[in-house]
Amino acid sequence: xxxxxxxxxxxxxxxxxxxxxxxxxxxxxxxxxxxxxxxxxxxxxxxxxxxxxxxxxxxxxxxxxxxxxxxxxxxxxxxxxxxxxxxxxxxxxxxxxxxxxxxxxxxxxxxxxxxxxxxxxxxxxxxxxxxxxxxxxxxxxxxxxxxxxxxxxxxxxxxxxxxxxxxxxxxxxxxxxxxxxxxxxxxxxxxxxxxxxxxxxxxxxxxxxxxxxxxxxxxxxxxxxxxxxxxxxxxxxxxxxxxxxxxxxxxxxxxxxxxxxxxxxxxxxxxxxxxxxxxxxxxxxxxxxxxxxxxxxxxxxxxxxxxxxxxxxxxxxxxxxx
Amino acid sequence: xxxxxxxxxxxxxxxxxxxxxxxxxxxxxxxxxxxxxxxxxxxxxxxxxxxxxxxxxxxxxxxxxxxxxxxxxxxxxxxxxxxxxxxxxxxxxxxxxxxxxxxxxxxxxxxxxxxxxxxxxxxxxxxxx
Numbered sequence: 001x002x003x004x005x006x007x008x009x010x011x012x013x014x015x016x017x018x019x020x021x022x023x024x025x026x027x028x029x030x031x032x033x034x035x036x037x038x039x040x041x042x043x044x045x046x047x048x049x050x051x052x053x054x055x056x057x058x059x060x061x062x063x064x065x066x067x068x069x070x071x072x073x074x075x076x077x078x079x080x081x082x083x084x085x086x087x088x089x090x091x092x093x094x095x096x097x098x099x100x101x102x103x104x105x106x107x108x109x110x111x112x113x114x115x116x117x118x119x120x121x122x123x124x125x126x127x128x129x130x131x132x133x134x135x136x137x138x139x140x141x142x143x144x145x146x147x148x149x150x151x152x153x154x155x156x157x158x159x160x161x162x163x164x165x166x167x168x169x170x171x172x173x174x175x176x177x178x179x180x181x182x183x184x185x186x187x188x189x190x191x192x193x194x195x196x197x198x199x200x201x202x203x204x205x206x207x208x209x210x211x212x213x214x215x216x217x218x219x220x221x222x223x224x225x226x227x228x229x230x231x232x233x234x235x236x237x238x239x240x241x242x243x244x245x246x247x248x249x250x251x252x253x254x255x256x257x258x259x260x261x262x263x264x265x266x267x268x269x270x271x272x273x274x275x276x277x278x279x280x281x282x283x284x285x286x287x288x289x290x291x292x293x294x295x296x297x298x299x300x301x302x303x304x305x306x307x308x309x310x311x312x313x314x315x316x317x318x319x320x321x322x
Numbered sequence: 323x324x325x326x327x328x329x330x331x332x333x334x335x336x337x338x339x340x341x342x343x344x345x346x347x348x349x350x351x352x353x354x355x356x357x358x359x360x361x362x363x364x365x366x367x368x369x370x371x372x373x374x375x376x377x378x379x380x381x382x383x384x385x386x387x388x389x390x391x392x393x394x395x396x397x398x399x400x401x402x403x404x405x406x407x408x409x410x411x412x413x414x415x416x417x418x419x420x421x422x423x424x425x426x427x428x429x430x431x432x433x434x435x436x437x438x439x440x441x442x443x444x445x446x447x448x449x450x451x
Binding site for chain 2: 018107
């Protein structure tokens with residue numbers, strides 16, 4: 001494990017370096033507090049640090065304060081080293097954000113034992129961060145497909161539509177639905193159905209740019225939002241997604257299953273006066289039209305259909321498929 | 323109880339000047355490191371003494387306190403207990419701007435170091451063999 005030693009006195013520094021190296025640490029040595037900060041804020045900074053209290057440029061206590069102020073980083077275990085021994089000093093050192101305190105000259109066994117405590121704290125912190133990240137993923141992603149879940153994709157898409165309005169660009173909203181999915185489940189069982197959902201999700205995700213968004217909207221329904229999308233190319237990009245699914249069968253436990261998707265497309269630039277919910281509704285209506293036109297096709301919501309087209313008006317959506 | 327006459331210690335007991343065994347134990351018997359540390363000490367002690375003299379000469383008590391602090395740490399690390407205590411007293415006196423005491427303590431520290439340096443030289447000569 002790597003450790004930072006900040007100590008201006010060359011003899012103390014050499015003693016610490018050697019002792020730590022012998023204990024198996026990779027030591028990074030600096031001579032003052034400013035250099036210590038520079039090392040500790042690096043991307044791949046050591047997570048353990050031994051800081052002398054009195055140093056030029058910036059003392060150990062100031063280094064502790066500065067490191068604790070920057071909360072965005074992974075936790076660094078800080079030990080202050082000093083020849084100061086009064087209770088007041090110890091309290092001031094710990095209040096500055098130090099985790100522990102050692103008086104000089106240090107006892108080797110005590111130093112090692114205190115560093116082991118540091119290791120334990122850092123391991124605990126890593127486990128907590130891991131658990132938090134895992135929970136954050138679960139709270140924002142769909143369990144089966146690992147795509148954004150419904151709540152998150154709707155929120156992200158709303159932000160994107162608002163932004164495209166400010167920037168006078170266009171967000172393409174695509175409501176994608178697997179055709180006759182119920183019959184896949186009925187015919188092959190739910191395990192195969194789940195494989196199909198996972199593979200459709202994977203293909204959709206892999207077919208868009210990294211800054212586009214794909215989420216699972218419902219059972220077999222997916223929502224795709226393309227940021228800064230050129231309105232003229234939106235249809236061909238939707239066609240591309242449709243083709244990615246229809247183009248080759250999905251391998252499910254050795255059994256290939258052919259599925260297709262229907263896509264309803266709404267361009268935010270065509271509905272500048274509509275709310276996000278209304279745009280979603282437009283995409284939904286276009287999807288309905290695609291289903292009505294025989295499925296495995298793309299339909300585009302038309303602004304001429306009005307802000308609230310009814311289900312009885314599929315004819316008003318433009319037929320784009322050959 | 324019979325009253326003892328106050329004795330003024332002219333010389334500190336030798337073994338209190340430098341506990342070499344404690345130092346060797348601290349560095350786990352690493353002779354190479356011992357030599358390295360002593361060479362550093364030989365240079366640093368002179369440099370720091372020079373700094374303290376200059377600081378007293380110019381009345382820079384803040385600088386004096388800092389240098390005394392550095393020397394205290396160095397001496398403690400090398401198990402030179404008596405000199406470390408004098409350096410600590412010098413650090414305290416200079417922090418409180420006690421000019422007379424500072425001068426006296428610096429004199430004491432110089433004497434203590436003068437006693438240690440030949441031992442350090444002897445040790446270096448021995449370690450080299």
